[in-house]
Amino acid sequence: xxxxxxxxxxxxxxxxxxxxxxxxxxxxxxxxxxxxxxxxxxxxxxxxxxxxxxxxxxxxxxxxxxxxxxxxxxxxxxxxxxxxxxxxxxxxxxxxxxxxxxxxxxxxxxxxxxxxxxxxxxxxxxxxxxxxxxxxxxx
Numbered sequence: 001x002x003x004x005x006x007x008x009x010x011x012x013x014x015x016x017x018x019x020x021x022x023x024x025x026x027x028x029x030x031x032x033x034x035x036x037x038x039x040x041x042x043x044x045x046x047x048x049x050x051x052x053x054x055x056x057x058x059x060x061x062x063x064x065x066x067x068x069x070x071x072x073x074x075x076x077x078x079x080x081x082x083x084x085x086x087x088x089x090x091x092x093x094x095x096x097x098x099x100x101x102x103x104x105x106x107x108x109x110x111x112x113x114x115x116x117x118x119x120x121x122x123x124x125x126x127x128x129x130x131x132x133x134x135x136x137x138x139x
Contacts, residue, residue: 018040
């Protein structure tokens with residue numbers, strides 16, 4: 001439940017801030033718009049810093065395994081600024097969709113989900129191994 005609340009709030013709060021900026025500008029409240037804009041920019045900058053920290057951690061792990069990851073171009077940060085709101089919006093939709101999903105089919109087995117510990121097997125078909133061309137795909 002905490003993840004659902006987090007995902008929803010991280011979508012609604014920045015979206016609300018952006019809406020309030022537009023409303024403040026329409027009502028000629030420049031100081032309010034600047035304050036909200038600064039808050040929104042600070043939030044995005046913090047997320048970019050976190051992405052940079054995670055990027056560096058991944059690079060360290062890969063270096064320990066003698067693997068090389070190409071450098072991220074500076075233009076990628078501009079794309080990240082656009083991707084952050086889109087990602088948060090998609091996250092909120094996906095989280096709500098999982099909460100509302102009551103039936104799941106996975107590897108030939110259909111499950112009914114009534115709660116976190118109340119899962120019932122509805123239908124089972126024996127798994128057939130298919131020859132995989134890509135070894136990185138899931139069974």
